[in-house]
Amino acid sequence: MSHPLDLKQGRVEMAHGGGGRAMAQLIRELFLPFMESPALRAGNDGALLARPEGRLVVATDSHVITPLFFPGGDIGSLAVHGTLNDVAMMGARPIALSAGFILEEGLPLADLARIAQSMGEAARAAGVPIVTGDTKVVERGKGDGLYINTTGIGVVADGVELGGERARPGDHLLLSGTLGDHGIAILAQRENLAFASDIRSDSAALHGLVATMLDAAPGLRCLRDPTRGGLAAALNEIAGQSGVGALIREAAIRLRPPVRAVCELLGLDPLNIANEGKLLAISPPGESARLLAAMRAHPLGHDAALIGECIADPHHFVQMETRFGGRRTVDWLASEPLPRIC
Amino acid sequence: MKFVDEFRDGALARGLAATVAAEADPARDYTLMEFCGGHTHAITRYGLEDLLPRNIRFIHGPGCPVCVLPVGRIDNAIELARRPEVILCSYGDVLRVPASHRTSLQRARAEGADVRMIWSSLDALRIARENPSREVVFLAIGFETTTPPTAVALQQARAEGLANFTVFCNHVLTPAAIQNILESPQLRELGSVPLDGFIGPSHVSAIIGSRPYEYFAEEYQKPVVIAGFEPLDVLQAVLMLVRQINAGRFAVENQYTRAVTREGNLKAQRLVAEVFELRESFEWRGLGEVPYSALRLRPDYAAFDAERRFNIAYHAVPDARSCDCGAILRGLKHPVECKLFATACTPESPIGSCMVSSEGACSAYYSYGRHRAPESPA
Numbered sequence: 185m186s187h188p189l190d191l192k193q194g195r196v197e198m199a200h201g202g203g204g205r206a207m208a209q210l211i212r213e214l215f216l217p218f219m220e221s222p223a224l225r226a227g228n229d230g231a232l233l234a235r236p237e238g239r240l241v242v243a244t245d246s247h248v249i250t251p252l253f254f255p256g257g258d259i260g261s262l263a264v265h266g267t268l269n270d271v272a273m274m275g276a277r278p279i280a281l282s283a284g285f286i287l288e289e290g291l292p293l294a295d296l297a298r299i300a301q302s303m304g305e306a307a308r309a310a311g312v313p314i315v316t317g318d319t320k321v322v323e324r325g326k327g328d329g330l331y332i333n334t335t336g337i338g339v340v341a342d343g344v345e346l347g348g349e350r351a352r353p354g355d356h357l358l359l360s361g362t363l364g365d366h367g368i369a370i371l372a373q374r375e376n377l378a379f380a381s382d383i384r385s386d387s388a389a390l391h392g393l394v395a396t397m398l399d400a401a402p403g404l405r406c407l408r409d410p411t412r413g414g415l416a417a418a419l420n421e422i423a424g425q426s427g428v429g430a431l432i433r434e435a436a437i438r439l440r441p442p443v444r445a446v447c448e449l450l451g452l453d454p455l456n457i458a459n460e461g462k463l464l465a466i467s468p469p470g471e472s473a474r475l476l477a478a479m480r481a482h483p484l485g486h487d488a489a490l491i492g493e494c495i496a497d498p499h500h501f502v503q504m505e506t507r508f509g510g511r512r513t514v515d516w517l518a519s520e521p522l523p524r525i526c
Numbered sequence: 527m528k529f530v531d532e533f534r535d536g537a538l539a540r541g542l543a544a545t546v547a548a549e550a551d552p553a554r555d556y557t558l559m560e561f562c563g564g565h566t567h568a569i570t571r572y573g574l575e576d577l578l579p580r581n582i583r584f585i586h587g588p589g590c591p592v593c594v595l596p597v598g599r600i601d602n603a604i605e606l607a608r609r610p611e612v613i614l615c616s617y618g619d620v621l622r623v624p625a626s627h628r629t630s631l632q633r634a635r636a637e638g639a640d641v642r643m644i645w646s647s648l649d650a651l652r653i654a655r656e657n658p659s660r661e662v663v664f665l666a667i668g669f670e671t672t673t674p675p676t677a678v679a680l681q682q683a684r685a686e687g688l689a690n691f692t693v694f695c696n697h698v699l700t701p702a703a704i705q706n707i708l709e710s711p712q713l714r715e716l717g718s719v720p721l722d723g724f725i726g727p728s729h730v731s732a733i734i735g736s737r738p739y740e741y742f743a744e745e746y747q748k749p750v751v752i753a754g755f756e757p758l759d760v761l762q763a764v765l766m767l768v769r770q771i772n773a774g775r776f777a778v779e780n781q782y783t784r785a786v787t788r789e790g791n792l793k794a795q796r797l798v799a800e801v802f803e804l805r806e807s808f809e810w811r812g813l814g815e816v817p818y819s820a821l822r823l824r825p826d827y828a829a830f831d832a833e834r835r836f837n838i839a840y841h842a843v844p845d846a847r848s849c850d851c852g853a854i855l856r857g858l859k860h861p862v863e864c865k866l867f868a869t870a871c872t873p874e875s876p877i878g879s880c881m882v883s884s885e886g887a888c889s890a891y892y893s894y895g896r897h898r899a900p901e902s903p904a
């Protein structure tokens with residue numbers, strides 16, 4: 185029997201990805217205790233799942249983020265939430281997750297354990313088991329500590345038909361809460377913005393909220409989580425897919441005061457900033473009041489608001505009525521959000 | 527951090543706009559140039575043109591640091607970045623500015639050059655400390671607001687004896703550019719471009735003060751109102767300009783009293799004077815060679831001057847043909863008048879520098895004002 189892993193001082197070594205005893209030990213001592221599930225415990229090459237009723241949704245997402253730890257979460261919880269949310273945006277109930285790790289040689293095992301623990305906790309809180317996994321190690325300097333890929337499987341109930349191509353002029357646009365928390369929390373941490381240290385990522389699993397919403401508004405047309413590219417990208421995607429325009433109202437969009445302050449000081453547009461625990465819903469006008477009430481009754485939709493409508497527009501522009509009553513285009517962002525220089 | 531909302535109040539804005547509408551003479555136009563890209567951004571982002579009467583017209587000046595950097599200087603920077611020993615650091619938007627032969631610093635990076643995006647001049651110092659075997663060059667750009675941080679980095683580098691740190695200095699001066707615009711023949715002799723007043727720089731004026739504008743106001747008989755970057759600041763400045771123009775006055779007024787004084791920030795001015803000196807001439811994109819419009823390192827700091835250490839030779843390069851950035855930066859044209867706007871030239875693949883940074887007029891119109899020009903493709 186070899187010595188147990190040194191979770192305090194130890195570091196990831198090339199052998200931890202080599203398929204030998206070291207790798208087996210890493211999985212046994214570091215991953216399994218946090219991610220317990222019968223399928224994972226079985227130790228086979230794949231997971232055997234019972235066949236569910238209904239149509240299946242599969243979604244995958246790779247997570248590369250610096251810093252690995254940030255206020256409100258870490259790369260582990262984010263990898264769970266991000267993929268669960270992609271599954272949920274299809275109207276599905278997630279049933280299983282896979283996790284693939286690419287570790288950089290030298291990563292402290294303490295950090296890895298913290299991340300594995302937070303992943304396990306996030307999956308358990310969401311009620312979705314991690315059923316299979318993979319670990320590879322790359323040489324020092326060839327990765328940012330670690331990358332995590334997660335794939336999720338979910339089941340869609342009969343009658344649920346969601347898609348970005350289903351929006352129609354007149355449909356209502358609902359947003360489940362404040363914008364920009366995740367992106368600004370990451371930026372504040374990465375750039376050491378001391379005045380913004382109390383901003384937390386909104387990273388959360390949204391499938392519970394989605395289930396509530398589907399009950400309240402069976403005619404729901406489309407759900408989208410405004411992650412990278414923010415609300416602006418989500419709206420432009422849907423406008424293009426459905427061949428409609430959109431008009432939103434700035435006054436209806438909520439920002440936490442510190443998020444607003446950071447955006448202001450750095451000249452960033454909150455509509456372009458990433459979120460990890462919010463969704464945009466498109467609903468036929470007749471169902472939106474009920475939908476909004478159901479969202480507000482859920483803890484993750486507490487600040488939900490009707491923010492605008494789809495409109496007929498051959499150019500598929502997204503426009504916003506500003507707080508001042510003027511109008512502007514809401515565009516995709518050409519590159520990552522950058523602060524102004526002047 | 528409540529301050530932001532105070533300056534965002536929609537009702538106040540509508541009140542100000544109504545006052546402007548009531549006081550503006552419907553029989554004439556008011557053509558106002560906002561010098562700073564930050565103002566251009568605020569005007570387009572908040573749809574301020576929709577609030578104001580149609581005879582208030584904005585023309586967009588050259589106050590966008592990335593926009594005015596000439597192709598030749600970016601070419602120099604790319605050449606530097608391609609040297610294997612060099613790590614070239616600069617602010618984010620700079621990396622996307624198109625240079626000669628369809629390159630940019632971002633392309634050079636993809637091809638293997640070590641180019642790093644930084645958020646502050648001190649990041650470049652840190653990178654130099656962490657990489658003692660490499661040459662770290664900070665590509666410094668910007669108006670009077672970004673000059674003091676570069677000066678701080680240089681003083682610190684000298685104090686530490688950081689031998690592998692240099693600055694490729696491209697800092698430019700606002701008053702020289704304003705004077706150049708006012709001197710242009712279209713304005714002075716031909717009168718083909720109307721210009722009734724200036725919305726003066728915001729953050730720049732916090733450093734240099736309001737005094738430098740007094741000469742222009744007097745000599746060229748144009749009112750100047752220094753304004754903050756918040757949309758309400760801009761509206762208030764418009765009202766102050768309309769009042770001056772109606773009364774036939776041409777004074778320097780300060781709307782942005784919460785940050786700007788007549789003398790400016792003397793400490794920052796001294797700091798800059800210790801490290802930098804005037805160049806006889808510097809090329810600006812759009813304006814061409816402008817005398818005494820830029821800074822270089824003083825001889826005391828020669829050891830930290832990338833132009834000396836790497837023997838950088840400057841070659842002026844004409845702007846891309848059919849890109850109207852030059853005319854736009856001088857206020858002679860509007861972005862949508864460029865044939866390439868939103869067709870060949872977009873923020874994803876910019877042809878001119880005005881399409882690169884969010885402070886550039888083309889980018890501001892593309893991102894925020896495109897619904898006004900529905901003939902452009904989605």
Ligand code: SF4
Nearest residue numbers: 850851864871878888
């Ligand atoms: S639209 Fe592009 S090509 Fe035309 S002036 Fe602007 S930057 Fe130059």
